[in-house]
Amino acid sequence: MTLLDLNDVSKRFITEKGITRALDDIELDVKKGEFITIIGPSGCGKSTLLKIIAGLDTEHEGEVLLDGDAVLGPSIDKGFIFQEPRLFPWLNVEKNISANLPVTKEVKEHVRELIKLVRLEGFETAYPKELSGGMAQRVAIARALLRNPKVLLLDEPFGALDAFTRAHMQEVLLDIWQKNKTTMIFVTHDIDEAIYLADRVVIMNARPGTIRKMIPVGVTHPRKKTNADFQKIRQQVLTEFEQVEHGKSLAVSHS
Amino acid sequence: MSNQAGVLSRRTIDEKELALKRQRKQSITSYWVRGLALPASIILIWELAGLFELISATLLPRPSEILAAFRDLIVSGELFSHFTISLLRAIGGFLLGGALGLAAGLAVGFSKRTEQTLDPTLQMLRTVPTLAVIPLFILWFGFGEVSKILLISKAAFFPLYVNAFLGIRSVDSKLFDVAKVLQFSKWKQITTLILPAALPNILLGLRLSLGGAWLALVAAELMGSSEGVGYLIMDARQFSQTSIVFVGIIIFAVFGKASDSFVRYFERRLLKWRENYIG
Numbered sequence: 001m002t003l004l005d006l007n008d009v010s011k012r013f014i015t016e017k018g019i020t021r022a023l024d025d026i027e028l029d030v031k032k033g034e035f036i037t038i039i040g041p042s043g044c045g046k047s048t049l050l051k052i053i054a055g056l057d058t059e060h061e062g063e064v065l066l067d068g069d070a071v072l073g074p075s076i077d078k079g080f081i082f083q084e085p086r087l088f089p090w091l092n093v094e095k096n097i098s099a100n101l102p103v104t105k106e107v108k109e110h111v112r113e114l115i116k117l118v119r120l121e122g123f124e125t126a127y128p129k130e131l132s133g134g135m136a137q138r139v140a141i142a143r144a145l146l147r148n149p150k151v152l153l154l155d156e157p158f159g160a161l162d163a164f165t166r167a168h169m170q171e172v173l174l175d176i177w178q179k180n181k182t183t184m185i186f187v188t189h190d191i192d193e194a195i196y197l198a199d200r201v202v203i204m205n206a207r208p209g210t211i212r213k214m215i216p217v218g219v220t221h222p223r224k225k226t227n228a229d230f231q232k233i234r235q236q237v238l239t240e241f242e243q244v245e246h247g248k249s250l251a252v253s254h255s
Numbered sequence: 256m257s258n259q260a261g262v263l264s265r266r267t268i269d270e271k272e273l274a275l276k277r278q279r280k281q282s283i284t285s286y287w288v289r290g291l292a293l294p295a296s297i298i299l300i301w302e303l304a305g306l307f308e309l310i311s312a313t314l315l316p317r318p319s320e321i322l323a324a325f326r327d328l329i330v331s332g333e334l335f336s337h338f339t340i341s342l343l344r345a346i347g348g349f350l351l352g353g354a355l356g357l358a359a360g361l362a363v364g365f366s367k368r369t370e371q372t373l374d375p376t377l378q379m380l381r382t383v384p385t386l387a388v389i390p391l392f393i394l395w396f397g398f399g400e401v402s403k404i405l406l407i408s409k410a411a412f413f414p415l416y417v418n419a420f421l422g423i424r425s426v427d428s429k430l431f432d433v434a435k436v437l438q439f440s441k442w443k444q445i446t447t448l449i450l451p452a453a454l455p456n457i458l459l460g461l462r463l464s465l466g467g468a469w470l471a472l473v474a475a476e477l478m479g480s481s482e483g484v485g486y487l488i489m490d491a492r493q494f495s496q497t498s499i500v501f502v503g504i505i506i507f508a509v510f511g512k513a514s515d516s517f518v519r520y521f522e523r524r525l526l527k528w529r530e531n532y533i534g
Contacts, residue, residue, distance in 0.1 A: 054436065080436045086429055090451040090528045100434075100443040129530040147437065 003183050004030040004053065004151060009062035011048055011209075021208035022048050023060070028202070028211065030151070035177055035184045037198035039191060039237075041244060045209030046187045050153050053185065054080045066150060079144030079182075081154040085136035087128040087143075094124045097143045107146070114142040117176055134158075134165040138172060145176070151183040158193070170196060174221065191241070195233055196223055203240050213240050316498040321505070324498035333487075338506065341472060341483040344400070348407025349468040356412040356464065357457070360419025364453070365445075374420075381413045385471055389478055403475040410471035414463030422456025423449055455529065458522045462515060469511045 011023040022045040030036055038046045051057040053064055055074040064071040066078065074080070087096045097111050115121060118138040128136055137157055144152055154173075158166045170193065177184055188194050194201050198217050205212045215236055219229045298318050304310050305317030312320070328334035359377065363370045385406060396402035426449055434444050476485020484503050491499035 056432065056435065074435045074438070076436075076438050078436075082429070082432070084429070086433045088430065088433075088447065088451070089530075090454075091447075099437055100439045100447055127528045129528065143437070 001032045002029050003032040003034075003067060004028070004185075005065040006053070007063050007065070009049070009052060009060055009064060011045065011052065011057070011060040023052075024208035024210050026062070026209075026211060030183060030185065033181045033183055035186070035197055035199045036202060037186045037188055037194040037200075038202045038204060039188055039194040040204030040209070040212075041206045042189065044204040044206035046204055047155050049204075049209070050080075050155050050185065050187050053151075054078050054153050056080070076147035077150045079147060079149035079152040081137070081140055081144060081152065081157045083156050083159055085128070085133070085140040087136055087139055089128050092125045092127055093120060093131070093139055096128070096139055097146055099143060101146070110146055111142075114145055117145070117179065118142045118172060132165070134161050134169055137161070137169065141173070141176070145180065145182070149182065151185060154184065154186045156187055156189065159189070166193070173197065178221070191234065191237055192225060195230065195237060196225060201233075201237060203237065203244070205244055212244060215240075313495055313497055316501065321498045321501045324496070325502045325505075328499070328502060334502070334506075337482060337484050337487045341476065341485065342510075344403055344475070344483065345407060345468050345472045348404045348471065349411045349465060351404065352408030352411030352468065353415050353461070353464045355408070356415035356460070357419050359412075360416040360457075360460070361423065363416075364420045364423030365449075370420075377413075377416065381417070385410045385467075386474055389474065393478070398479045403472075403480070406475045407468045407471040410467035411464040414467055415457070415460040418456045418460025418463070419453065422453030422460075425456070426452040455522075455526055458518065458525065462518045462522075465514050465518060466511070469507070469514070473507060 006026050006028040009023060009026040010021070013020040013022055026049060028036075038049065040046050048057065052060050053071065055064075055071045055078060058073060071078070088099065091099070093115070094111055097114060098107055101107050115124060118141055120135060120138055120142070123131065123135065128139075131139065141152075141157075158169045161169060173184075173186075174197065176182065184197075186194075186197055195217055201215045201217060203212045203215065204210065215233060217233055219227065219233070223230060301315070302318050305312065305315070305320075316324075325334075359373065363373050363377075388409065389406065392402040392406055396405065430448055430452070431444075434448050439448065473485050476483045477489055480486045484506055488500050488503035491497070491503070
């Protein structure tokens with residue numbers, strides 16, 4: 001069942017030098033419960049695409065349909081995780097998660113479950129300044145999940161974390177995905193991360209930003225990065241990437 | 256064997272904790288010693304210099320004489336009544352000016368249109384020194400309480416105005432994106448995002464306002480009054496009762512510091528979420 005439907009989505013920036021095509025003709029169908037990762041060179045418009053899906057950027061062509069309804073602005077249906085955790089520094093972990101919601105018994109119970117899910121028990125009353133980067137990002141994830149989003153959009157959420165923390169966060173995220181069946185769209189520039197998490201890896205071209213290829217990852221969870229099947233897909237993605245780079249240099253030499 | 260090791264490590268932990276506690280106790284004592292060393296030695300030298308008549312008793316009475324004057328004023332009840340009057344003036348002026356300053360700062364901070372209408376005028380008035388308007392206030396309102404309270408209000412208004420305005424405008428725009436994604440209502444945006452983010456600046460404004468009110472109080476009472484600590488000082492000066500002048504000055508200093516510490520106490524409690532360099 002299609003949850004998210006992008007038809008002909010394009011985005012242009014008008015600058016002094018002329019028109020830059022940030023995104024061109026993006027067609028994407030995301031099934032309910034699917035885990036999509038989007039990967040591409042910097043400047044390919046992958047973050048812009050995510051902002052358009054979130055409704056944070058509404059100045060584009062084409063339509064974005066979530067559950068059949070056009071996306072016209074941001075809402076709690078589309079949970080968004082930024083590159084940085086962006087917690088409210090004056091609220092403790094619990095209150096950061098509930099944020100604007102009235103603290104009813106039900107909300108309280110749900111917050112407690114989510115704290116357990118993102119493995120932050122014992123830190124309920126800690127302030128953001130006392131948390132590490134990975135912990136803070138998990139609070140941000142719990143904050144988005146509390147609103148029961150139809151889709152969770154993640155914009156390079158683990159980009160600033162060290163390798164060990166990053167691997168741990170990937171486990172936590174997969175755990176959440178398997179338990180909650182939340183649809184995920186995850187933007188990254190890390191090839192291993194993209195393959196490790198996804199049902200489908202979307203590879204993008206830069207200038208103009210287009211979808212180059214979608215590669216399904218048919219490896220069952222739990223995955224091993226050293227596994228032969230995993231490596232095969234990795235080769236496939238890498239080959240595509242080389243062509244992305246090649247295509248870019250060709251375009252440059254022509255112009 | 257393992258049990259023994261456990262006992263051993265337990266003991267070392269206890270010892271470490273004890274050492275740490277001792278260190279902390281020591282540092283509290285040294286904190287007081289360090290802070291009091293300078294004023295205590297100044298007072299001692301002053302007292303001795305007065306005792307050996309190295310300085311004139313009229314110009315600089317000894318600390319013990321000042322203390323005696325202080326005691327006399329308390330016993331006669333004079334000090335209390337003067338102090339109450341001064342305090343009421345300061346509180347009245349501070350509440351009036353501070354509340355208006357906070358309200359104006361918030362209004363201007365929240366709305367660009369209000370800013371364009373109000374801010375240029377207020378910024379112009381801000382640069383007028385408080386002391387320069389004293390003659391005008393006396394002409395308009397006479398020597399009574401009204402001119403004093405208004406003068407104090409003027410001094411208390413601007414620090415809160417400027418800082419509340421600044422606080423609201425310096426809210427991190429990235430957090431506004433979060434508020435959008437989480438669908439904050441306008442009200443929630445104000446109460447859970449803007450006001451807490453502006454609170455450090457508002458509290459700073461509060462401290463500066465209190466300081467300003469205190470300064471203006473002295474100016475207002477010195478310009479002519481028949482009650483209050485400022486009057487006490489002026490009256491004592493006319494009769495060369497230098498020790499009473501000192502009592503007045505000390506009261507202003509102590510109470511000014513006390514009110515500042517009061518706000519700082521709230522600052523520490525309300526802003527414990529902040530990451531600060533503590534030196």
